[in-house]
Amino acid sequence: MTNSSRSAIRGPEAVQRSLIDAALQLMSLRSPRQISGRELAKTAGVNYGLIHHYFGSKDAVFAAAVAESTEEMALRWEVAGLLPLNTTDEARTYRTFSKLELDSDDSPVTDLLQRIVAGQAQAQDRETTDQDLLAEVALCAALQFGWGAFEPEIANGLAAYDIDLHELRDRVSKLSMRFSTGPSA
Numbered sequence: 001m002t003n004s005s006r007s008a009i010r011g012p013e014a015v016q017r018s019l020i021d022a023a024l025q026l027m028s029l030r031s032p033r034q035i036s037g038r039e040l041a042k043t044a045g046v047n048y049g050l051i052h053h054y055f056g057s058k059d060a061v062f063a064a065a066v067a068e069s070t071e072e073m074a075l076r077w078e079v080a081g082l083l084p085l086n087t088t089d090e091a092r093t094y095r096t097f098s099k100l101e102l103d104s105d106d107s108p109v110t111d112l113l114q115r116i117v118a119g120q121a122q123a124q125d126r127e128t129t130d131q132d133l134l135a136e137v138a139l140c141a142a143l144q145f146g147w148g149a150f151e152p153e154i155a156n157g158l159a160a161y162d163i164d165l166h167e168l169r170d171r172v173s174k175l176s177m178r179f180s181t182g183p184s185a
Helices: 012-027 037-044 049-054 058-077 089-099 108-123 131-161 165-181
Strands: none
Touching: 012 037, 012 049, 012 058, 037 049, 037 058, 058 108, 108 131, 131 165
């Protein structure tokens, strides 16, 4: 349901929040290049002109949404680590990242991974150049982003086996923890 079917959104903070939430919702489905400013405004339940009034452009709304998502993931991962896999409905953030064109050296993913490496190195008293640490972060990031990007397709592919999505998420999350603890001693 879009915000346009609810009461009018008023106030700068509410409008900005609604636009960022709509951007996250839409980017979890398609690339920002495939989303018009009018579609963004309609999904947010606000007037199209408010995109330009508060952000300057639709690209700035998408950038704000990505920055917010990156910050949330970084805070969650810096010390606690990447595992267990995020198998909650919040995993749409990973689908958002999978839709972005991330060509530059200063992409949100690059920044996020560098923060994770630094946080994990500090938390585990390891060097940021520790090749095993870097491999662990790479594998965990691949699992996180892969699950988030393809969860709907994975669940659809397994639907023929009568699996409950919530149970699947729980089992995947628990299984992912085996990667972080290593083989049993």
